[in-house]
Amino acid sequence: xxxxVESGGGLVKPGGSLRLSCAxxxxxFSDYYMSWIRQAPGKGLEWVSYISSSxxxxxxxxxxxxxxxxxxxxxxxxxxxxxxxxxxxxxxxxYCVSGVNSRWGPDYWGQGTLVTVSS
Amino acid sequence: DVVMTQSPxxxxxxxxxxxxxxxxxxxxxxxxxxxxxxxxFQQRPGQSPRRLIYKVSNRDSGVPDRFxxxxxGTDFTLKISRVEAEDVGVYYCMQGTHxxxxxxxxxxxxxx
Numbered sequence: 001x002x003x004x005v006e007s008g009g010g011l012v013k014p015g016g017s018l019r020l021s022c023a024x025x026x027x028x029f030s031d032y033y034m035s036w037i038r039q040a041p042g043k044g045l046e047w048v049s050y051i052s053s054s055x056x057x058x059x060x061x062x063x064x065x066x067x068x069x070x071x072x073x074x075x076x077x078x079x080x081x082x083x084x085x086x087x088x089x090x091x092x093x094x095y096c097v098s099g100v101n102s103r104w105g106p107d108y109w110g111q112g113t114l115v116t117v118s119s
Numbered sequence: 120d121v122v123m124t125q126s127p128x129x130x131x132x133x134x135x136x137x138x139x140x141x142x143x144x145x146x147x148x149x150x151x152x153x154x155x156x157x158x159x160f161q162q163r164p165g166q167s168p169r170r171l172i173y174k175v176s177n178r179d180s181g182v183p184d185r186f187x188x189x190x191x192g193t194d195f196t197l198k199i200s201r202v203e204a205e206d207v208g209v210y211y212c213m214q215g216t217h218x219x220x221x222x223x224x225x226x227x228x229x230x231x
Contacts (some may be wrong), residue, residue: 044211044222044223044224044225045160045168045211045213045222045225046222047219047220047221047222050220059218059219061219062120062219095167095168101215102215102220103150103152103154103156103215103216104156104158104170104173104174104215105158105160105170105173105213105215105220106168106170107170109167109168109169110167111167112167
């Protein structure tokens with residue numbers, strides 16, 4: 001069955017960095033787009049970043065542009081999110097998601113990893 | 120960015136009764152491919168979201184047929200014909216026509 005397992009979350013000070021990883025299994029990773037979607041505590045969903053199946057197309061939300069970098073390794077069935085210059089407002093559960101067509105939203109969701117930015 | 124506005128934000132429902140959630144977008148969601156990319160997600164307490172409906176009215180595999188989606192242009196609706204206990208959670212609409220993809224604020228469905 002499909003599995004998306006995030007790791008790398010934790011407590012970090014404002015201005016710090018964190019690298020999130022997502023290990024995928026149960027589907028042909030290289031055929032699917034991948035994204036990160038976040039959810040602040042008690043809040044709604046925000047699409048953070050998108051990377052196409054080949055990695056050739058990348059998008060970022062304005063709220064994180066210039067501070068985060070999404071990447072993927074199709075040989076390792078893995079997705080990454082490098083987060084720099086973290087702010088308190090980046091505190092959220094970060095979900096790794098995948099799908100066939102981003103216009104339809106994610107087909108699959110991970111369980112999420114919590115990132116807390118606090119001094 | 121396209122703003123997605125849901126109403127109501129809280130929806131107490133009696134078991135077995137219908138429920139309806141509205142979602143309005145600040146721009147038309149008709150894509151150049153001819154499709155309207157409005158999707159609905161359900162997030163049960165303590166769980167990750169899952170998609171229920173894509174392209175306005177197409178139910179995902181395994182989604183009960185008591186869930187239905189409708190609408191066009193900028194005005195959309197998710198209906199639950201008879202609410203069951205397992206339907207408790209937060210429902211989000213999401214537009215996939217424009218970048219960045221955006222979600223509604225969420226509608227919390229609870230049992231009266």
